Amino acid sequence: MKNPAKENVKVLPIKETTEATGINFKQIEEKWQNIWEERKVFAVREESKKKKFYCLEMFPYPSGSGLHMGHAFNYSIGDIYTRFKRMNGFNVLYPMGYDSFGLPAENAAVKAQSHPKIFTEQAIENFVRQQKSLGLSYDWERKLMTHSSEYYRWNQYFFLKFFEKGLVYRKKSPVNYCSKCETVLANEQVHNGKCWRHGDTDIELKQLEQWFIKTTAYAEELLKDIDKLQWPERIKSMQRNWIGKSQGTEILFTINGEKWPIFTTRPDTIFGVTFMVVSAQHPRLMELVTDKEKKEVEKFLKKLKSTKQEDMDLMEKDGVFTGSYAVNPMTKGKIPVYAGNFVVADYGSGMVMAVPAHDQRDYEFAKKYSLPIKQVICGNWPKPVCPVLSEAYVNNGHLVASGEFEGLKNEEAKEKIAADLERLGLGKKVVQYKLRDWLVSRQRYWGTPIPFVYCEKCGVVPVLERDLPIKLPENVKFGQGNPLESNKEFVETKCPQCKGKARRETDTMDTFFDSSWYYLRYCDNKNDKKPFDASKTDYWMPVDQYIGGAEHACMHLIYARFFTKALRDLGFLKFDEPFIKLFNQGMLHGPDGAVMSKSRGNVVLPETISAKYGMDTARLFLVSIASPDKDIEWSDSGIEGSLRFINRVFEYFNGVSVGNSSKRAESKTHKAIKEITQDIETFQYNLAVIKIRALFDALGEEKEINRIELESFLKLLHPICPHITEEFWHRLGNKTLVSLESWPVFDASKIDEKLEQQEQQIENTINDIKNIFKIIREKQGKEPQKAYLYVIPPELKLYKEAEGKLKTNLNVAVEVFANNDPKKHDPENKAGKAKFGKPGIYVV
């Protein structure tokens, strides 16, 4: 495009001022927020010629305390990306919703003598209002709230579908119970033996019959597909760890005539087994305890129970003899069975074969109880010398004292022994996962009712699909236990099968069930016939860019992946993974360095900041501190720096002369476009900001500037500062919205690298002269008045042109000569020092 002749675009000066800044940010922000909303600027449809892009932030739990700057930081990261993608020609889905069921609302409501529904809906209203004031470009038409029956009816629907498919079951087993939450919890919600919400509350194990979802059915696929994901390595490794696959052998040991399985990764050490250890929490432990040992075992269990979780970790290995003996299937030898505190009950079979010579834990236990230690693998072969071990020998080697397997390398022996056991029907190769099935029932009110009834005749019966939703009754009494239990109207029902008397399930679903598929509902959030129309999810899904915190690595992100796979197998979806890319944002810390939170009292509120500095300034500041995946700290002086920049931008646009751009301005602009595009694409917003600032400084040095460059600058700044750029876009006389404009495209031919080099050269000269000034001031006590430069003739033009810049930078008169100019003023013959790229300098 050609540069139009000088046009007289009037940039209206800004009259409105506020005390702190001279700019009425609030007015500008509200103006554009209203326009965006009224014109539904960010609403999207599936019918589009553009390529789709689904950008999603983990939806928030709407807490009563509202948003602080930390939230603003999180959402800005997504909004910047979304605005960038939108301008780059994508049909962008960027929705927002609320994970509005859950315990905190229930607790808060009870405490405030209110109702969770009222409480929650107020909180949501507040969230929406605050989020709108941050300038976030959500498609608000697609808002969803998990506590509305229009949403949770589909939770119930999926629950039934999973049941049909055998993915939902009830089972009595030891489950985790938090006394503060007054409910059971999933494995994923237990962190270091404590409740994930109550770091000070130990989890109790209770034997209860509960609802489970068979996440383990997908363990292998969940593990395997991690490789496909473009997620942070850290999160991927956490998930691999959580799923915890290990390959080993299940071996049957005979105890009291009955076969008991154990899991081991070291079948090669079977000839070294000198005792067995069963977990103290093993449900069938007492079957192994003889009458003679009963007292001792009970004493041991009692002691264990009274041990606090924090001491548990430090506790040394402890155990007690059960009185029973096991028979080693290989050696037929008799070995004692102990109950021990260090064996995990719900991994493998809760019992292990102990090989003290080759396992450090077993070694310690054997030492403590003077049990025999028998070495069966030696490193030094072919002359095995087995010294007295001071610790377990865990390296590879050759088998000794192992019957027919004598002399084999232990890695080979693993295979051979496993095969032999399998042939004899005494074992088999198995794969073990640490991942457990998902315990989804909760003994709490504020959640999705589980759609089942208990019939005296028919037992546990699923509700009919046509009876959904099973609505959560609103009129309930809080105070003692689950309010659903005391609600007769809810509990008393008829069996869908025999029409006889039945009792409704009063447990509700873990709210992670709600958040496991919300990204699908956004695609079709108003559908009242089905959870979503496949044509819509086919179009939008999978999520191209997911954004959220790392704390969900082993909770939400696992459940959501499971859900996607399960729904795929139920025919709802055609893809395997919900979130292609994941970005983990850092945390905003308060000015005191601690994570920003209300309880710590270090929150900075967006309202305050917006009024004083403007939301755009705040957004600019937040993303300029560091890469957005790092933790950052709020600082008042830091935002002042961003404000200085924004102020300069205002002044610039108020006074800019629109005309022709120099080659330099064009070059600078195109170089900036190239680099900033790359930076935003890769979430390096801090680098983008640096380059935006540099471009602005460069443009500021120009006498006049073309509209094209001016507009490009606004576009580059727009994702980060949407309001003021919209304002200036408008003041430049545009009728469109910059929000919907297209991103500038760089033209490599306009980038003049030589010019960049020349500018660098002038910079260097300025630094040289400044250095001389410094020396003159310090050594001679003189104030420099004038600088003479002697340049080699080919550089004369460059330096002549830079004279103005030199003067402003040095604040003294500057005169430039060619070093061969006979008429030059050069009393000390400094012209002789002139070199290529370095002029001679004389200062008076």
Add this chain to the structure above:
RNA sequence: GCGGACGUGCCGGAGUGGCCAAACGGAAUGGGUUUAGGCCCCAUUGGCUUAGUGCCUACGCAGGUUCGAAUCCUGUCGUCCGCACCA
């Protein structure tokens, strides 16, 4: 113990084989402007040296690869995060 990330001026952070260490922002000090300034503008902020084009030191520490290393490799120390008696 295992796994992941990281270590650069006073601070936040750029730089990820040579152009080039310290961009950019903050802070501090000095100066200018101002009735005044907490606004704005300018200068200085590892050391030495000299009227400059230089040298030294310096990218946690120690080695190595290379003509050349903040950048690659090995070891080591330290910080942060996650998992943790998983047999």
